[in-house]
Amino acid sequence: MTVESAAAVLTPLPEIRVDRLFRCAGQKKHLTQRKIFITLNRAKRAYHLKQALSVKATYSTADLAKLFDVNESTVKRWSDTGDLECVKTRGGHRRFSVGSVLRFVHQHKFSAPLLSAEGIKNENLRVHVIAGNIHKLAPDLKEEILAGNVNGALNIVRTAFAAKPSFLEVCSTVVFPPLCEIGDEWHAKTISIDQEHVATNTVKEALTLFQSEIHHKGPNGLKALCACSEGDLHDIAIRCVGYYLETEGWHVTFLGQSTPSKSVANAIRTHKPDLVALSATIVENERQFLHRMNNDIHPAASRMRARLAVGGHTIRARFGNRLKADHLCDSIAEFESIANPHNYKHRKNGQNTARQSA
Numbered sequence: 001m002t003v004e005s006a007a008a009v010l011t012p013l014p015e016i017r018v019d020r021l022f023r024c025a026g027q028k029k030h031l032t033q034r035k036i037f038i039t040l041n042r043a044k045r046a047y048h049l050k051q052a053l054s055v056k057a058t059y060s061t062a063d064l065a066k067l068f069d070v071n072e073s074t075v076k077r078w079s080d081t082g083d084l085e086c087v088k089t090r091g092g093h094r095r096f097s098v099g100s101v102l103r104f105v106h107q108h109k110f111s112a113p114l115l116s117a118e119g120i121k122n123e124n125l126r127v128h129v130i131a132g133n134i135h136k137l138a139p140d141l142k143e144e145i146l147a148g149n150v151n152g153a154l155n156i157v158r159t160a161f162a163a164k165p166s167f168l169e170v171c172s173t174v175v176f177p178p179l180c181e182i183g184d185e186w187h188a189k190t191i192s193i194d195q196e197h198v199a200t201n202t203v204k205e206a207l208t209l210f211q212s213e214i215h216h217k218g219p220n221g222l223k224a225l226c227a228c229s230e231g232d233l234h235d236i237a238i239r240c241v242g243y244y245l246e247t248e249g250w251h252v253t254f255l256g257q258s259t260p261s262k263s264v265a266n267a268i269r270t271h272k273p274d275l276v277a278l279s280a281t282i283v284e285n286e287r288q289f290l291h292r293m294n295n296d297i298h299p300a301a302s303r304m305r306a307r308l309a310v311g312g313h314t315i316r317a318r319f320g321n322r323l324k325a326d327h328l329c330d331s332i333a334e335f336e337s338i339a340n341p342h343n344y345k346h347r348k349n350g351q352n353t354a355r356q357s358a
Ligand code: B12
Pocket: 172, 176, 179, 180, 181, 182, 183, 184, 186, 187, 196, 200, 231, 232, 233, 234, 235, 236, 237, 238, 241, 277, 278, 279, 280, 281, 282, 309, 310, 311, 312, 313, 314, 329, 330, 331, 332, 333, 334, 335
C-alpha cells in the first residue's frame, strides 16, 4: 500500500497531510498496513498537541453544540441540510473544519462569541471579544504580524470574524489599525523598513488565506475592476475591497499596484466592469493625478456605465469635487452600500445598450 492511498483511506482529519506521513515514515514509499497505522497515530498525536496549543483546526459535534450553545441534534441537522459541511471519521463521527464553521457563521450572519473566544488565554480579552469589542484584538494582531507569524495572524482574524462576521468590519477595526501604527512608528524611526515589510507581507498572506475560508455568495453577474492608481504601491485596502466583492458574488479583476491610468482605461474597455474601484493613498503630483483621473479613467468608466469609486486616506478633503467619481471613500467601511448588487440592477439593464454601442 502506498502512503498516499493509505492517507486517503485512513485520514479522518484533512490536516494530517501526506507529506507529514512521509516524514514520519522515514521517506519510505511503500509501507505495511500496520506501519501506516503506527505512523498515522503518531501524526494524530502531533496534530492533537498542536490543536491543544492553538485554536482548534477541527471540531466535533459536541464541541460545536457547546460553542453555539445548542443541542447536538441541532448541529447534526445543520450538517445534514448541508449548511455546515463536515467530513466523517471512519467511525462515522462528524468533524467540522474551522473553514466550514467560519463559512457557516458568515453565511447565516451568526455570531459565535464562545467560538471566537475559545483560543484566547487572556481572561480580560475573552470577555471583550465575547461582548463584540473585536478592536481589542488589534494589539495582539500587531504582535503577530511584526513577528511574521502568518498562522497567528490568521487565528486572530478568524477569532474576530467569529465574533463579528463582517469582513469589512474586521479589516477596519482589527487589521488596519496595527498597520497605521506601524506606519507611524516607521515614520518616527522606531521600527525599521524590514520590520514594516515583514508585517505588511504577513497581513497580506493571512488575509489571502482567510478570504478563501469564508462563505462566497453565488455569482451575482456583476464585474468589478480593482487597482492602485499610478505611482501608488499601497494595495492592502484595495485587495480587501476586492476580497469583499468576491465574497458578495462579484467577479473581480485585480490590476494590482501602480497601474498607469491609460492601462486602467484600457482594462475598463476590455473587461466592461460594472464597478471600477481604485485606491490612491500616495498622490505625488495632484495636478497630474486629477488630469489622469478626469481625462482617462472617468470618461472610460462613464462610457461603459461603470461606477467609479476612488478611495484613499483623506481623499475627500484632498480632492472633493475636483475629482470626477461616483464615490470618494476615506474608509472601506463605506463600501458595503457601494457593493450592494441592488444598486446596479437598473444600470445593468441600461449598460447592455451602452456596451453594444461602445
Ligand atoms: C505598508 C506601507 C507601505 C508599503 C506598501 C506595501 C503594500 N503592498 O501595500 C510600502 C513599503 C511599499 C510603502 C511605501 C511607501 N510609503 Co507607505 N505605508 C505603509 C503603511 C505602514 C501601511 C499601509 C496600509 O496598508 N495601511 C492600511 C490601509 C488599509 O490604509 P489605506 O491604504 O490608507 O486605506 C484606508 C483608506 O485610505 C481607505 N481606502 C484606501 N484605498 C481604498 C479604495 C477603496 C475603493 C475604498 C472604498 C477605500 C480605500 O480605506 C482604508 C481604511 O478603511 C502606511 C501607514 C498607514 N497609516 O497606513 C504607510 C504610509 C501610507 N506610507 C507612507 C509613505 C510616505 C510611503 C513612501 C513614500 C515611503 C518612501 N519614502 O518610500 C512609499 C511610497 C510608495 C508608493 N509609491 O506608493 C505614508 C503616507 C503619507 C502620505 N499620505 O503622504 C504612510 C501613512 C506612513 C507615514 N506615517 O508616513 N508603504
